[in-house]
Amino acid sequence: MKVPEFIRANLLLKMTSLNAVVISIRLVIGLFIQRLLAEMLGEAGYAKIGQLRSLTQMLTSLTSLGIFNGVVKYVAEYKEDDGQLQKLFSTAFVFVAIGSISSGLILFFGASHISEYLFTTSDFDYIIKLLAVIVPLIAMQRIFNGVVNGLSKYKKFAKIELIAYLLSAATTVVLLYRHNIDGALIAIAITPAIQFSVLLFIFVKVLKEYVQFKKLSFRAPMAKELLAFSLMSFVSTILLGYVEIDIRNMITGRMTEADSGIWTAMTTLSKNYMVFSGAIFTLYVIPKFASIHTRSGFQKEVLSIYKTLLPLFGVGMILVFFLRHIVIDVIYPGFTEMAPLFKWQLLGDFVRLASLVLAHQFLAKKMVRNFIFSEILSLALFYGFAYYFTEFYGVEGVVIAHFIRYVIYFVVVFFLVWRYFKKTEKIQGDA
Numbered sequence: 001m002k003v004p005e006f007i008r009a010n011l012l013l014k015m016t017s018l019n020a021v022v023i024s025i026r027l028v029i030g031l032f033i034q035r036l037l038a039e040m041l042g043e044a045g046y047a048k049i050g051q052l053r054s055l056t057q058m059l060t061s062l063t064s065l066g067i068f069n070g071v072v073k074y075v076a077e078y079k080e081d082d083g084q085l086q087k088l089f090s091t092a093f094v095f096v097a098i099g100s101i102s103s104g105l106i107l108f109f110g111a112s113h114i115s116e117y118l119f120t121t122s123d124f125d126y127i128i129k130l131l132a133v134i135v136p137l138i139a140m141q142r143i144f145n146g147v148v149n150g151l152s153k154y155k156k157f158a159k160i161e162l163i164a165y166l167l168s169a170a171t172t173v174v175l176l177y178r179h180n181i182d183g184a185l186i187a188i189a190i191t192p193a194i195q196f197s198v199l200l201f202i203f204v205k206v207l208k209e210y211v212q213f214k215k216l217s218f219r220a221p222m223a224k225e226l227l228a229f230s231l232m233s234f235v236s237t238i239l240l241g242y243v244e245i246d247i248r249n250m251i252t253g254r255m256t257e258a259d260s261g262i263w264t265a266m267t268t269l270s271k272n273y274m275v276f277s278g279a280i281f282t283l284y285v286i287p288k289f290a291s292i293h294t295r296s297g298f299q300k301e302v303l304s305i306y307k308t309l310l311p312l313f314g315v316g317m318i319l320v321f322f323l324r325h326i327v328i329d330v331i332y333p334g335f336t337e338m339a340p341l342f343k344w345q346l347l348g349d350f351v352r353l354a355s356l357v358l359a360h361q362f363l364a365k366k367m368v369r370n371f372i373f374s375e376i377l378s379l380a381l382f383y384g385f386a387y388y389f390t391e392f393y394g395v396e397g398v399v400i401a402h403f404i405r406y407v408i409y410f411v412v413v414f415f416l417v418w419r420y421f422k423k424t425e426k427i428q429g430d431a
Helices: 003-009 011-062 068-078 082-109 111-119 122-150 154-210 223-254 257-290 295-322 324-331 341-364 368-393 396-430
Strands: none
Touching (some): 011 082, 011 111, 011 122, 011 223, 011 257, 011 324, 068 341, 082 111, 082 223, 111 122, 111 223, 122 154, 223 341, 257 295, 257 341, 257 396, 295 341, 341 396
16 A cells, blocks of 8 residues: 555544644744744743743633633534534633633733743733733634634644744744844734634634624523533643743742753753644544544554554654754754753653543543543642752753653553543443
8 A cells, every 4th residue: 555545544644744744844943943042042031931931821721711622522523513503602702701801801910920920020011911912812713723623624724823833933033133032022922813813814714604603692501511621721721831830930949040941942842843743632632532432442543543643753752862962052052951851851752642642532521520630640740740859850850750740640541541431331231
């Protein structure tokens, strides 16, 4: 069988290959931008970039009350049912209104305090106020992106991602050269507005087919169903953002802001290649797992995903490890303290990928308690181990904590998924 034919016959491989093109372009441009940021801002400036990125990550959940995965799930299930879709979108826009208004007010009136917490100075309060104005676009972009993913429109998703990234990258470069650290922070703050504009321009025709805006009402008939996803998102996104921010503050307090920048550079590099898997999870894994109801079907699908993704990631991570000194010289000149972090970060990311494939069963089947328990355990382990290991290993202790945390997380998630199918089979047998 020829490779192109094999790829055409496998939806996951088609998504993976198309996504690989987009990610490859993003990586090349992203590496160029990371080098500019590293050269012009240094380790301390890079730490500030990381703080703002963590805040904007939290806002993607807060502004829409964390219902992104719920939108993905129910759009995938109800895409042929106009009545259910209108209930879903009416509820979603109520959540967006509540999340955006409350987030915007907190950001605007608490700008000085938030800036002080993130950057140890109130000089950047204007950045926080800028985010306060943009939060409605952050929320709407998140909801509409959920529609793209729920419909598995992976070609449009790739197009949106690529164009939005190119425009955001160009904005970052221009503002960085003109205003240094202030320009870089402004670029990060306005990136969601760019993403929303591109998504709306490319996807508006499809949106009109599924979202009948004139029929939307300010009611929330699916509030109960979506609140479960709000709770899960609060744990996974908002608490994660807080933990990352606090760990940077801890590194700065125990060591220096430069050390915090070193860890931020390592995690940024990690996120650049891990973003490859993010689209696969929402476009393919959640909709696929939602339609599988037997242990054998789930095992078959998980093995198929593992055979497709893990070798690709494994080879890529091995290459990154052996080329780590070149990566540092090319992307992060002067960040030589990063070298010892690669081993633990890459090992942790590989185990994390294997874990997340299983953990997306919690989202697909709305297993709220299992999801919350596993996420809180994961974050608590990371937080605790990071504080403990930095006493002995410095900043390397944080990535050691990252690896150990995901080994334990994988075991726990595997057990919870196995227990779920055991209970399901028992109930079916009794019936």
